[in-house]
Every structure is written in structure tokens, then in C-alpha cells.
Amino acid sequence: MNQIKKFLIIGFVWPEPNSSAAGGRMMQLISIFKENGYEITFASPALDSDFMVDLDEFGVAKKSIELNSTSFDDFILELNPDVVLFDRFMIEEQFGWRVSENCPKAIRLLDTEDLHCLRTARQKAFKENRTFELHDLLSEEVAKREIASILRCDLSLMISEFEMEVLNDVFKIDSKLLFYLPFLVNKMTEKDLLELPSFEDRKHFVFIGNFLHEPNWNTVLYLKEVIWPSVKKQFPEAVLEVYGAYPSQKVLQLHQPKDGFLIMGRAADANEVVKKARVVLAPIRFGAGLKGKLLEAMQCGTPSVTTPIGAEAMHAGLPWSGFIENDIEPFAKQAVLLYQDENTWKQSQKNGVIIINECYQKIKFSDKLIGAVNSLLTDSESHRLHNFMGSLLQYHTLKSTKYMAKWIEAKNKKD
Template identity: 55%
Template sequence: MKNDLKELTEQHVLIIGYVWVEPNSSAAGSRMMQLIEQFLKHNFKITFASPAQKSEKATSLSSLGIDEVSIELNNASFDGFIKELQPTIVMFDRFMMEEQFGWRVAENCPNAIRILDTEDLHFLRKTRHQQLKKGEEFTTEALLKSDDAKREIAAILRCDMSLIISTYEMDLLKSVFKVDEKILYYLPFLLDKIDDHQQEKWKSFDERANFVFVGNFFHKPNVDAVLTLKTEIWSEIRELLPKAEVHIYGAYANQQINQLHNKKEGFIIKGFAEDAKEVVRNARIVLAPLRFGAGIKGKLTEAMICGTPSVTTEIGAEGMCDRFPWNGFVENDFSDFALISAELYRNKNLWKSYQLTGAEIINEIYDKEKLGVLFINQIKEIQENLEQHRTQNFLGNLLQHQTLQATKYMSKWIEAKNSIQ
């Protein structure tokens, strides 16, 4: 495919959001804004619809010229809405939205391209969590037995294009689940390149202090990571660095997180950060001892953007840096994790060398100018060959047919039940 952008006319994308967009609260919110920015850049008209309640942290999409619409689950009002809207593209934010609305889109707007933004593979994260709680080693056999995997992969198969955020997840879908790569599209975070001028503005080793963790606490891997940091790692770091502190930031901290606050031990719960990048720019090291999860970790790309080395686990770094060395250390043993964190914290030369590798990863893997053009071109290519593209996706057609029957009547039953209550 050529890199030059193909001509697009009269494109209207309907995004069906699982939640309203909160780019300052989570990596998922940042990811959605990155996609929205690409559509706006290429002159798409955008309508964003969601059945969720808006929180005070939700960004104002209307200020960007985007129509915001509240929709309802299991309600025929959506049929009239999309018939009138007639978008050329419908993008589902996570597979749950495809399950709820995909059949209605297919029935009422059959010529619209259906795109699934997976965010990350939810079944991968959930299965890892279940195995961790059972004390079991992660295996792909457990994934093959997962009902969540069946649901999410069915949604992928029903769509014309699914956005897969990490190389690990692309390989998993192709090798373990035998999903045809024609309906998969690798699209990591879309980030600005870090030029020399930006690197010169990074704060130096001596201008920085403390460790930091940033994460949304609605997200279970983040809760587990902070608990792990407190119980398995921090006391060893403090023995080596008695004056060091770790500052924990994140939206929606619950009592389980807040009660970990202990100023005497240097374990400080800070709460929501209005500007997470500013927090990370002033820290010396990002710690992310993730024991389960999936996708790309926003806290770790954020560290790279801010010139802040990080220490994480194999799951933390998974699918994120391709052939490039990590901008810090990747370690699963938590005693070693503490030792290398302390060493990186006090070794200026080591710290500076890892600071630079983060910029290389961002510039080579996450360049939004290059990735954005390829993404929009891929949409155009599918639009130009939509009938053939769908004919070749036989399993998708089969599932679409069956789902249209089963989900449609289940939804209509719920709708009828709700109307008489």
C-alpha cells in the first residue's frame, strides 16, 4: 500500500463508545482521542454515541465539532437513529458495544464499514487474572477454553476490520486462534515523535526525585500492581534508599488503595493527577510491577515521552518495543525488581542511557504521522472492495447471520420486558 493518502469524500464515522472519553483518566481514553484526532485530521464528520453516564472527567467532544448523542441499550430507538444518520463507518469501542449494537448496524446500515477498536484483548487480561488468582501458570490452552475469548473473537470475526494494539496480540490471534489477518489491523498508540528540541527540555537526573506510579483504579491490573508494589517491593527499595518516596497517582482510587498511604514509609497516595505528564516529567523512575494485563500500557509510553526510565514486568513491556531495548528494566522477580529499581535510581549514567532508548521506541513504533496515513488508507481500501472483503470472511458472515437472529430476538425480548415494567 502506498504511504500517500488516498482521496476520501463525504466520510461520516459513528463511534459507539463503551464510556464517554476521559483522556486524562486512562490509556483507553487517550487511545480513543488519538483515533478521533485522525478522523478529524482527514475531514471525517464524527458522531460519538454512548449508553454510559457522563462523568465530570469526560472531555467535551462538542467543542471539537463532534456531535454527542446518548443512546440506550436494547431499545429500537437506535434503529431510527442510525437509519437517519447513515454513517459510512461505524466504530465500536470494545467488543461489548459490537455485541449490543452490531446487529442493529448490520440490519439498518449494511453498507457501513464496521470497525472494532479492541483497546486490548479483554479475554487475555481476564484469563491471566483468573490464573493468577488460582496460582496457575498462564497458558494459551486456558484462553482456548475461555467463554470471554469466544465472545470477543466472535465480535472480531463479525467486523470488517479490528484494530489490534500490540504485536503480541496480533501474533496470538493469528497463531493460536487462526484469525485471518485480512480482518486484523495492527494499530498501536498514535504519538508525536520526540525531536532533539523536546529531549533537550527534559529535566535532568539531578532535577528529578522519587518514584511514581500512574494508573486508573477502575482497571484491576493497576490495583493489583500497587498492592504488589506495597507488599512485595517497596520495603526493599526503602532499605536501599531510606529517603526515597513513591507517589501513587490515578483516577477512581478506592479505599483499598487509599489505606496504603503511609508517609513514614514514603508510600504516598496522591489521587487523580490533572496533568499526569507533568507528574512523570518530575519523577526519576516509573514503577509498574504488573502481574496481569494486556495491550499497550499508557503509563509506560507516557514515561518514554517524558524522558523517564521505567522498571516493569514482562507483561508490562509485552508487545511494546519490538526489537528495541527497553527504556529501563524488565524483571518478574520482585526482589530483583527492587534491587535494579534502586540501582537505576542512583546511577546517573545508567539512567541517562535508558532515557534515550525511550525516545527511539516512540519515534520508530508509535509515529502517528506515518501510522495515521496507513490507517485511513486501509479503511478506503476496504470501502472500495467491501463486498469481496466480506465474501472472503465466511466465518464472519456465518456469525453475523446467526447473531442477527439470536441477539436480535433476545434484545427485542428485553425491550418488550422493559416496556411493561
């Protein structure tokens, strides 16, 4: 009889699949390992939130942990996991050395979510009103931290093929350390489209996104100040509903019913909101990774208009489920066309089904992921032997971070 393998996830936050794409992705990962017989514990130093999932309902043990505390050492020694997944590089920085010291044989996985250094460098270039170049990444402090984290782990789960190319070409990361894992959904058929609200039964444009994420706030501001006036000039009756978790006061102040620009706050059910809308607008100007809101739109049969950044690495060169435009007037023009022309709208819907089935089918990736992890469990020594830079960074991080953490812990006790 096979021994049940223990899987520990150390989360940056508790999963909120209704608040962000990151939360949805985490639940997808939990689902894959659960289906393959892993016993899962989810630990996080974050405070509980009103919108976190009840992990118990998914058969996942929940554990609150502390930063800079030997209590984590006691916890992980007792749990003795076979596999540890770090949710973003910041978590690996905090807990990676403790995992390495207490459970050296445990396979260390990193879920990057998206490449933070890419998002940061693009945001900086945008704010400085200059064109982003890939070599900008080499001077980013966060890149040094993130790349070090990737090298220290046995395998990093990458959501974007473009980001894998960046890691290969710019940072010379060995492909054996990277595993492509996009968002994962079930196969969709044109019959599924017929069960969704029809063109006639839908109304309004919609944008949806978590406002703790800077690219989302910037997108809504851009919509309000630039894109929406152009849409309204061509289509005076147009209404845009903006949904999102954690809206700040500056977001709420954009609410202008007379302009058809409505700030709706958190969506009780994001899927229902998107299904009832006719078109998703997402003029994203900087960011990284895959855009969960755009995949969700395809699943809901709702065509979208977005930018090249928004659609980056999302459709494998297949015709987009709507339009991809970078300039203001064409963006607004295509948004109105998509809203008013039923034939264009229906073809865009069908394009979305093709993209889902070609690029995001869960069945295409889940077995490969389990196979990669099982291979590491079988032969981690050889894998690590060939990752000399990772071993080197692990050694020095263990020395430096360990003593910094112990100093902080001692200081906290003293205070």
C-alpha cells in the first residue's frame, strides 16, 4: 500500500477565489494534489479574512503560523511534509531556509503567480513615461530576490510562457527548474454557450478586478478618464459597471451615474456578473502573468476588448475572443462594434471556446504536474546536484537569513 504523501502549502494570504485570480489558481492547485491522494495542509502568517474559503470543506487542514518564530520549526518537524509549495517568492524568502534546515528532503515548489519583477519594471517604465525594455529587469532589485528564490527551489510553477522565455533568455534559468502551468479549467463546447445568456439577454459593459492589485486600479482610472469618454461619444446610451474586491475611497469617487460609469463594489458572484454583461473592457497598461478576468470572460461567453499586455501569452496566437487594441480610438470603436454587432459578438464567443480548449484544459496539465513532482520525489539528489547556483544560494541564504530571523525573534521577545 502506498504511503500517503504530505503536501504543505505556505500561503502569502488565505485563498479568496472570489476576490482574485490568484485565489482561484491556488484552489486549482489544491484540487490537483487532492485528486492525486496528497494530504494537504495550508499554513499562512496572514490574518483571517471574511472572504477566505473554508479549507475544511475541501479536506485541507488549516494552520496559522508566525514570521520569524521557531514555532514554525516545531510545526514543520512534526508535520514532516514530502512536498512544500511556497505561494510567491516573498514566502520562500521567509520560510524557505527553515524548510531546508528542518526538512531537507522535502521537495520545494514555488508558485510564482506572475513574474513580480516584470510587473514592477513595466509599472516603473509606465510611470516614467518610457518604453519598457527587457534589459530593464537586470537593474530591478526585486528581480535579484525573485530569481534567487526560483534558483533555491526545485521547481517553479510558471503561469505564462512569455515569462518562461524571459527567465531563459534574460536570466539564463535552466528550463529544468521551470514548469508551465497556466490557469486550468474544464473543456467547453459550443453547446455550453447555448446554455449561457444570449446576446439579446445581456446588457452593459463590465470590468472586474481586485483593487489591491495596482494594474487594476490603473485600468479603471484609464477607463474613466480616457477610454469611456470615447465610447460614450460613439454610443451615448452605453453603461459600464465596474466590480472589484477591496475598492478604496479613490475608486468609489469615480462613480458617475450620469456618465454611465458605475462603481459597483465587490461582486457576490463574479461569474454571474460577467455572464449578464455583453462585453468586458480591460485596457490594461502594465502587469504580468495571465489575466484571470479575461479567461473568466471566455468561460462566461462574454467577449472582451483588451490590450497586448492584457492578452499576453493568453491565446497562443489564436484569434482573440473579441479585440486586442492599444490605441484609444480603435479600442473604443471595437468595443462599440462588439456590443452592437451580434455576428461579431457570436464569432468572438466561439473564439473564446477554442482558446479555452487549446490552452487551458486541466486534463492537459494536471498529470504532467504530478509526474514532475513524483520524479523529484524519486530523484531529488541528482536534480539538486545539477542546480549548483541554487545550492550556493541556499547555503548563503541559510546563513544570512537564519541569523537575521533569529535576531528579529530575539528582539521581539525582548520588546
